[in-house]
Amino acid sequence: MARPTRKSAASTKPLLKPPVRIGKLDAAAAISELRKLHEDAEDEEVGLMAADNELFQALLYLESHAGALKDEEARRRAAVQRVKLWEYLREQADIHQAKAIEHARAAGAEWTELVPALAVKSPSAAYNKATRLRAGVLTDHSRGDRPVRRTPEAVLEAERQAALRAAEERRAQRQAARRHGLLAPVAQRLIEHRADLDDEEDVSFWLDQIAAVLPTCQTPTQLVSLETYVEAVVRALKKLERTTARPAASTADAQLAFAAAAELVAR
Incomplete structure (x- = not known):
């Protein structure tokens, strides 16, 4: 019996399954709530904790002083919130790294120069990683401004659509x-x-x-x-x-x- 012919995937398929993301978040308010948990637990070193708007340093403190929370429910809440904040920080890092790459390229940097900076092994890998990172600043307008999937195909298609919309707006x-x-x-x-x-x-x-x-x-x-x-x-x-x-x-x-x-x- 002949095997069924596999249908080729649509060129826009990478756009159809966008990843779930944290998106907008008041990180400073979240850190403030975690600080309050430590204050209520009488954490003696909470005064050393970074300011609410210093997310990375504040998370490092909360991680190293997790044992100061004696209540099991408080420890669970704090740990889950830290997981969320680290994920949010990862998303923000992608967005800002993509901007840095854009600035480097605008300043004349070649892909070979960005190979070690992006921790990859070849210029083509640097290009592909940079393309995937751009997904962090793009949204799929046709699907309610949902995040674009992190594949080069999806990013390039989203950028093409954005360029068409921009041209129509200018017209x-x-x-x-x-x-x-x-x-x-x-x-x-x-x-x-x-x-x-x-x-x-x-x-x-x-x-x-x-x-x-x-x-x-x-x-x-x-x-x-x-x-x-x-x-x-x-x-x-x-x-x-x-x-x-x-x-x-x-x-x-x-x-x-x-x-x-x-x-x-x-x-």
């Missing part, structure tokens, strides 16, 4: 800037000539909104709001012209401002 920002360059002058002309536009309630309300957002219109959200208000003014003015059978603007300049806004909205 959207450029489009928003171009749109703002067209929209802001049109909105400003409406405000300048508002006295010559029909002061019907809806028109006045939307012109007030334009006047409020226009001076500080910089963010994408503000730009969307400004565009919405200009569109609303145009709709209100057109509705007035249909229902009253008269121009919504009383001067030529105001009519030109209205026409420019209507043309922009129609694009």
Whole structure:
């Protein structure tokens, strides 16, 4: 009987099983709680313990003075918390070592120079280890920003996706800037000539909104709001012209401002 053909793994498979990580943790608060256990146990040397924000040194003290905790429950709680904090420290070390490698490469360091620093035997091994370390600063955006699996394939795929997202964000920002360059002058002309536009309630309300957002219109959200208000003014003015059978603007300049806004909205 012929053996079944093994299906090849999907190229994105390394991204599908991200490791479990400690992630965000208030390490200083955790150390403070452990210090309190030692104080309650009347540890005579607790004054020598490092500060709460000196995680590595504080953990070394807690390890060497674990016997000061006489209560079995306190010893168990403290040991489990130390396990967690060491794991957290390991994660942080990966993140900062990855940054150091990035800085070294930016400064011209070759992979051969990083071989002993990364405790590996070849430049290719140094490259692969550095790639895996970068997983500590990456997340898989497609799966709710979960950590990326520590394989070169997963890291490179995550970086590719991040580059695509960054490029799309830059494109959207450029489009928003171009749109703002067209929209802001049109909105400003409406405000300048508002006295010559029909002061019907809806028109006045939307012109007030334009006047409020226009001076500080910089963010994408503000730009969307400004565009919405200009569109609303145009709709209100057109509705007035249909229902009253008269121009919504009383001067030529105001009519030109209205026409420019209507043309922009129609694009």
